[in-house]
Amino acid sequence: MDSQVFREAATATIEEIITYFDTLAARDVVSSVQPGYLRTLLPTEVPQDGEPWSAIHADMDTKILPGITHWTHPNFHAFFPCATSYPSLLGELYSGALSGACFNWVCSPAVTELETIVLDWLAKALGLPDCFLSTGPTRGGGVIHGSASEGVLTAMVAARERFLRGKVPGWEGEYAGEDAEVEEVVMRARAGMVALGTGMTHSSARKAARVLGVRFRAIPVRAEDGYALTREGLAAALAECRAQGLQPFFLVATLGTTDVCSVDDFAGISAALEADPDGERVWVHVDAAYAGAALVCPEVQASTRIALAARFHSFTVNMHKWLLTNFDASCFFVRDREWLVRALGVSQAVYGNAASDGGLVTDYREWQIPLGRRFRSLKIWFVLRTYGIKGLQEYVRRGMRMGVRVAEALRARSDLFEIVAGPIFALTVFRAAGERGGAALTLEERNALTREVYEKVNATGKIWLTSTELDGRFAIRLMTAVRTTQEDHVDRAMKTIVEVAERVMKG
Numbered sequence: 001m002d003s004q005v006f007r008e009a010a011t012a013t014i015e016e017i018i019t020y021f022d023t024l025a026a027r028d029v030v031s032s033v034q035p036g037y038l039r040t041l042l043p044t045e046v047p048q049d050g051e052p053w054s055a056i057h058a059d060m061d062t063k064i065l066p067g068i069t070h071w072t073h074p075n076f077h078a079f080f081p082c083a084t085s086y087p088s089l090l091g092e093l094y095s096g097a098l099s100g101a102c103f104n105w106v107c108s109p110a111v112t113e114l115e116t117i118v119l120d121w122l123a124k125a126l127g128l129p130d131c132f133l134s135t136g137p138t139r140g141g142g143v144i145h146g147s148a149s150e151g152v153l154t155a156m157v158a159a160r161e162r163f164l165r166g167k168v169p170g171w172e173g174e175y176a177g178e179d180a181e182v183e184e185v186v187m188r189a190r191a192g193m194v195a196l197g198t199g200m201t202h203s204s205a206r207k208a209a210r211v212l213g214v215r216f217r218a219i220p221v222r223a224e225d226g227y228a229l230t231r232e233g234l235a236a237a238l239a240e241c242r243a244q245g246l247q248p249f250f251l252v253a254t255l256g257t258t259d260v261c262s263v264d265d266f267a268g269i270s271a272a273l274e275a276d277p278d279g280e281r282v283w284v285h286v287d288a289a290y291a292g293a294a295l296v297c298p299e300v301q302a303s304t305r306i307a308l309a310a311r312f313h314s315f316t317v318n319m320h321k322w323l324l325t326n327f328d329a330s331c332f333f334v335r336d337r338e339w340l341v342r343a344l345g346v347s348q349a350v351y352g353n354a355a356s357d358g359g360l361v362t363d364y365r366e367w368q369i370p371l372g373r374r375f376r377s378l379k380i381w382f383v384l385r386t387y388g389i390k391g392l393q394e395y396v397r398r399g400m401r402m403g404v405r406v407a408e409a410l411r412a413r414s415d416l417f418e419i420v421a422g423p424i425f426a427l428t429v430f431r432a433a434g435e436r437g438g439a440a441l442t443l444e445e446r447n448a449l450t451r452e453v454y455e456k457v458n459a460t461g462k463i464w465l466t467s468t469e470l471d472g473r474f475a476i477r478l479m480t481a482v483r484t485t486q487e488d489h490v491d492r493a494m495k496t497i498v499e500v501a502e503r504v505m506k507g
């Protein structure tokens with residue numbers, strides 16, 4: 001493809017993308033293709049001769065788009081959003097053009113330096129404590145990871161290193177060529193290490209523990225506590241671990257759990273750790289993958305008491321969920337960057353250079369699991385500048401207002417629905433009401449009715465909802481944080497849900 005063909009193709013593609021967004025509401029949200037549909041449409045081999053763009057482009061409409069579920073559709077109410085915006089797309093375009101595997105500062109100084117700057121901007125915009133700033137008192141800072149799953153794994157690796165260094169005096173963290181006795185002590189200590197989360201913690205924490213070969217314990221949380229981890233719950237789990245000879249070294253505290261958007265009790269967590277004999281050595285990672293975005297609003301900073309995170313060790317928020325930035329843009333903050341470098345700063349001669357060796361610069365390869373990295377800060381910079389704090393606040397507040405609108409519509413039909421959680425952070429979780437025709441329903445009957453409403457609403461193709469299960473109760477999640485969603489989309493969605501529920505419940 002030469003530059004002239006690229007110019008024409010790219011210009012037409014941009015026009016097409018604009019039309020796609022402008023007409024998105026008219027499409028069905030969810031793709032209706034059957035598994036394996038694409039194999040029947042595409043050849044089995046790479047073509048021998050290169051094809052013209054016109055032929056490739058034609059396949060987008062006929063073969064790819066039918067298999068796309070539209071995450072930016074105004075009636076995408078499933079999971080959490082996966083953001084996009086025009087400034088972010090422009091950032092992606094430049095990033096693709098300025099291609100590089102910018103693992104060290106020297107690979108492209110602007111890539112590293114812009115990342116440090118925009119993550120400091122973001123930390124301040126979210127009201128995070130100073131310890132997470134690169135210029136803060138604890139030598140903290142931020143790095144862009146590909147996902148929150150990568151963030152929790154990174155935090156857990158660093159936490160394990162920090163914990164073991166304290167346990168094995170003089171141990172410098174390298175295993176190769178280590179004194180066999182020391183290695184034995186380290187490996188034995190590893191066997192008793194346990195990472196803690198709750199029954200609501202995202203599965204990525206369990207996966208990280210599995211990757212690292214450490215135990216994971218999920219602390220039960222209760223509906224009466226809003227599904228949040230409490231001081232008592234954590235204290236009991238710590239005591240139980242210690243009684244079993246296990247060593248808790250890591251805790252995930254969540255701000256906005258995936259199922260119900262509950263927020264763990266930061267003050268209670270701090271108090272439980274302070275009261276524990278070895279609590280100071282438990283690394284607390286705050287998973288704010290989705291709801292952390294709402295911290296752009298001062299009222300959310302106050303209600304979540306985010307200032308208390310000054311006691312914790314790391315924090316993740318995905319700008320690619322609720323902050324208008326394309327996937328991937330998972331922002332990870334640490335209170336002492338040295339912990340990451342110690343755990344992940346594995347040297348290799350080929351990566352040495354004067355700036356790195358002189359200790360003058362940040363080399364982000366030492367803050368993450370992969371080596372290579374994309375220029376992701378550019379799209380974040382474009383988004384933050386285009387929207388400004390006020391624009392981001394307005395967008396996040398609109399999503400939350402629409403959550404309240406959903407809850408009002410559900411409450412207005414208490415003969416059909418019961419709210420199980422929310423509205424909080426633009427998420428409302430609900431199920432079928434407890435009675436039908438004046439008779440009380442069993443748990444199984446309510447679950448079956450809720451599932452029937454859920455499946456029939458999704459079968460319309462016009463709305464996409466997801467479900468969850470809470471203490472054996474099947475429930476429907478409805479999220480209203482997609483950029484394109486407006487009040488009338490929510491009202492139409494609620495009308496459909498009510499109509500379906502009337503047919504199911506009354507029929």
Ligand code: PLP
Binds near residue numbers: 202288
């Ligand atoms: N944490 C929470 C609370 C989530 O809701 C999710 C995904 O939705 C994740 C972590 C995992 O995010 P990622 O896809 O970035 O790994």
